[in-house]
Amino acid sequence: MTQHSPDRNLPSSPDPLAADQDQPVTPETEKMSANKGPENLSQWELIGRRFMRHKLAVFSLAMLAILYIFSFGAEIFAPYNPVERNLDFAYAPPQVPSWSFSEGLHTKALLQETDPLTFEISYRNNPEGVAPLGFFVRGEPYRVLGLESDWRIFGVNHRALARQGLYDPDAEGTVREQTGMSFHFLGADKYGRDIFSRILFGGRVSLSVGLLAIFISLILGVIIGGISGYMGGAIDNFIQRSIEIINSFPQLPLWLALAAIFPADWSVLKMYFAITVVLSLLGWTGLARVVRGKILSLREEDYAMAARFLGAGHGRILFRHLAPGFTSHVIVVLTISVPAMILGETALSFLGLGLRPPIVSWGVMLQDSMQMQVVASYPWLLLPVLPIVLTVLCFNFLGDGLRDAADPYGEK
């Protein structure tokens, strides 16, 4: 049977449009405003609108944006390089910036003292002066994208020190090396490395591990869940039972076992990818279930049936009709599972089975706080916990807001 042009069956009139004119158009075509009211909005615009109403989620999104921007621009946002040692400031306490008319923006300069009996390091304020602080200052040199620079957003103010004659911009050595003044906003660790800088640099790893692992999970989950939901039958059964088996393993020991496979002499980058793969291999199951469930329910919708009656093939039904129905839900599940990935990385690194120094991540930093005595004397070593809590909370709030907004056609 050949396919005809659809015009073939039109009424006798030669011009199909002319045939319309005597058609009694019922006055159903009410005046609908032509402006961009809700009736013109697409699914994504509706989701955006509803999301904006969720204040906490919007705030979380902003917080996360700030966290990511600070981490990925760590070179200029952090006052120091993450691995720079300076034993003069080992275990230096947080230096809170303050302001006075005479000094401007400054912080107390510190003098290191070692208890002769216990060798415990303590600091007292240097009576000889304060460390002036300022924006857009010269700090330690760094390389970004092949460019070398030493400009940082915030730090010890080299201009003020130069005016005092303490710092010579043309001479060798950084401000710290020349003047012995430094600014450790959140304190320093046992090698005198700046904790604030390390948090920003560590965020690079910790925050990106979550995203990368989730991306791998997404691919695995959508493909496996999609097959399971659309094919049904024995394949579905097999996949679902496999997911249950994977889910029934205790997660931490399994992580440990998988992480232990990797040789200790792998490069930092290799290790990083290996850890993401470990995390994502266990993280796709929830997503696969969501995708499968959604496909199962959307498959029964009348519009999927309608597409079948129109002659649409499997691919078209799956991608054109079903997939847009669950992408928003997939995004929600992804958002909510990012914190689990981040926590997973932190836990592994903390236990010494994930990333290892010299790479910096929040989990690696927390290794320093394993000993109770150290924590008791220098509690600021625990500060990397703060960004972890903040990130996890923000991702959860964000996921919450997205979930409420995800189905703009459902109940409020």
Place this chain on the structure above:
Amino acid sequence: MDPDSLLEVRDLHTHFRTDDGDLGAVNGVSFSLKRGRILALVGESGCGKSVTAFSLLQLVRKPGYIQNGQILFRNRDNSVTDIASLKEGQDALYDIRGPGMGMVFQEPMTALSPVHTIGNQIMEALFLHQDIRPQEAEKKAIEMLRLVGIPSPEKRLKQYPFEFSGGMRQRVVIAMALIGNPRIIIADDPTTALDVTIQAQILSLLTKAREKKETGILLITHDLGVVAQTADDVAVMYLGKIVERGSVKEVLQNPRHPYTQGLLRSLPGLSASGSRLSTIKGSVPSLHNIPSGCPFHPRCEHFKPGLCDVGGPPEPEITAEGRKVACVRHPDIPKVSPKSIDHDRALAAAQAQEAKDATPAPTKSPEEKKSATTPLLTLRGVCKYFPIGKKAWWQRQPQTYLKAVEKVDLDIFRGETIGLVGESGSGKTTLSRTLLGAFAPTAGKMTFREEVDGPETNLHELTHKDWKPYRQKLQMIFQDPFSSLNPRMTVEEIIGEPLLIHGFAKRGNMRAKVKEMLARVGLNPEFGNRYPHAFSGGQRQRIGIARALILEPKFVVADEAVSALDVSVQAQIINLLKDLQEQMDLTTLFVAHDLSVVRHLCDRVAVMYAGRIIEVGPVDELFNNPRHPYTQMLLSAVPDPDPDVPMNFAVQGEPADPSQLPGGCSFHPRCPECFAKCQTERPDLIGSRQRASACWLEEKEK
């Protein structure tokens, strides 16, 4: 307060707090309900009927609240309580809910808790309000179940809701409402979800409750037929206001408000067929934009600018008949009655026929005669079984089947509209979907002959891939205008998709064709870039029709295509379908449970019961002279909107369960004419291809 009144509602306002401000769903409703009478509240969806009912019991959900007004309820001791002034949590309110006012909900499937037995749920109503011993409560519950017509109540008491059919569940809900011996029963559309035969039974139950208990009943419904057959008084609501009020006889035989008149005229009616329905233009607006002046004026055919569209909504005025009508133009509005509507329709049909006859009919050439007698589609012995209680390979018991469609023979002729009617579960939808290749028939032949002299195609042999070219010829219009359109696609994408699939258009030139189609179904062609959620139910159904017809199919299945729509919109869609059928030379299979729509639209009707076609015939003949007792029963159970045309409440039984069909004729347990042969032998269709019925009476009479 009138001593005879059980309930008096004065100027009730119920509002909803939304992002767009306070929206009034009920805007100043007043009525009173008297002892032993049924007051019907009618109107289309979105008119505030249900909100009114829920307000009476302070059951309006947040963000709704009673903004103003009084709900005066007469207690048993003759004192009067204003329910509107009570707060949630006050004992007085709990004393009124249940023993004061009982509620029967619309959806019997969700009104009962699935985790408690029927008995527990009925008895709970007793324990809440009376100090009663469990044995006594059980006795009362059994008595009540018997009263509402549930067979062997002792056994049924211990069963769960899923073991009951829809009609039986609604009986249980009524029993729950009645057992507290309430003064008032509020029935919120208690029969919409039910078949006409079950509807008749439920309605007769409600009317009986009134006689026995001296209770007053507030019946909320959208069906004027139900009103005419059961209620004493009627109040017609439009956009949160009562526009007309009076006794049922007065209002339905001589409606004075243009909205009531319009509703009556939109009904297809059982008596006449053929002509176009007169409609109310547009649809009920949303609460966001209630028109100024008389809220009905944009849809009113008696609209007078400067009079109807200014000021606030009109106050009820007393008409010459002594009735309250909220219309400023009521003295100028011509009279309308069911008889005059029938008369007008018959006249219009006659004129149309005359016009047709006047144009010299080309003498039928032999080819055309052949075209009229060669069926487009032929079904022979089509069966569709679904396996139930799947057996694994190690289980030896034979597989049991649900026989949804059983040995159907049907010819569908070119250009005709054939109706397929029956109760729910009779296999109508399965048959139509099998015909369109949604699933392969278990047995039987389905042949499709596109051209009179063209080749025949055996549809039942086609694989999924082979079906594709035929999808273009055979199309489907869905019932639910909401779930049948993908909410994530624009209207243009939805309607244009078939063109893309079949390669009739590229993305570039699709738009023009879609626009043309939109205009044909009566939508603004510029709305193509909108999403379905921007459209009302009726407009969505037009989109669905456009999608089905854009491929210029030969044959269309319309599966309950108008049953989800309000009366006024339903009439518009029926007219549209009729016009398109004529223009496009369509053959249509119209699946419906609403017999009046079938009568209006179809040329021929096939009646299905328990998977079989039990009667087939031309529409007028079948409606005027039904032969099968089942068809007779179906027809008699349809409530007529004219109170003078009585309806048969004596309908019995429930549709047969297709997984356990009785032996012999499937209908025999419900058949009033059943005799010995019916219980043992199954009758086949007896008669011609045009007119046949599957009943042993046929043979007996011969």
